[in-house]
Amino acid sequence: AQSVTQLDSQVPVFEEAPVELRCNYSSSVSVYLFWYVQYPNQGLQLLLKYLSGSTLVKGINGFEAEFNKSQTSFHLRKPSVHISDTAEYFCAVSDLGTGFQKLVFGTGTRLLVSP
């Protein structure tokens, strides 16, 4: 079984500052990794994904994440945040096996960007 830990429930940051949202996972098998964003009163939107290949993954809205297998981490970064990045961010994993690859989510990190 997989599990995902997002240690930071809330990350306050000033506009134009860099930000890192942390995600660690646990799994006995190889996994796919995802970051989803949820804006207030909206559904989940895919930011980026790691399936294979380069460990540095670029996504939408200037976000990127790095897969670190030895540390079982997939931290999300943005060099300069905007007010509009204020949202809830969810890290998720699914296994590479023969199952139908349900997503296992972390508890989420609320990013609060202030002027």
Next chain:
Amino acid sequence: EPEVTQTPSHQVTQMGQEVILRCVPISNHLYFYWYRQILGQKVEFLVSFYNNEISEKSEIFDDQFSVERPDGSNFTLKIRSTKLEDSAMYFCASKVGLLYEQYFGPGTRLTVT
């Protein structure tokens, strides 16, 4: 761009009543999922559906829950006799193939009173 749609956006029901939540996945997608998010908590997997049958379900998905793809376009989640603890946001998701990401709908907020 194609998207997953869900209706209604908000449903209020009394405890013990049956509810049906509706989803229209993206048209060429083959794998379908339901998740729920209780207020303030993480998103939890309920069930996956492929080739007109349930492929996996969680412990949450007990006998009170059922899913159906009645007409090749809709994908429904039925809760037979709702409980207060069923109050949550329910998300439908779909994907075109195993090696692809899931696309989520905007969710249905279910309030059980």
